[in-house]
Amino acid sequence: MKACRMCKKIVEEGETCPACGSDDLSDRHSGLLIVLDPEKSEIGKISDVKSAGRYAVKVR
Numbered sequence: 001m002k003a004c005r006m007c008k009k010i011v012e013e014g015e016t017c018p019a020c021g022s023d024d025l026s027d028r029h030s031g032l033l034i035v036l037d038p039e040k041s042e043i044g045k046i047s048d049v050k051s052a053g054r055y056a057v058k059v060r
């Protein structure tokens with residue numbers, strides 16, 4: 001499982017991020033953030049999360 005370096009989205013399969021289209025993926029990430037509703041989520045305000053889904057907390 002990889003995470004996008006640009007938006008931290010967890011990428012389940014494939015080599016490009018479905019959220020932002022970046023192919024800059026890393027398998028060195030930690031933490032898991034599940035965003036159900038980025039509009040209402042506190043996390044959505046802190047991080048630059050624009051769509052629901054699973055995100056890594058840290059991506060190296």
Ligand SMILES: [Zn+2]
Nearest residue numbers: 004007017020
């Ligand atoms: Zn991305």
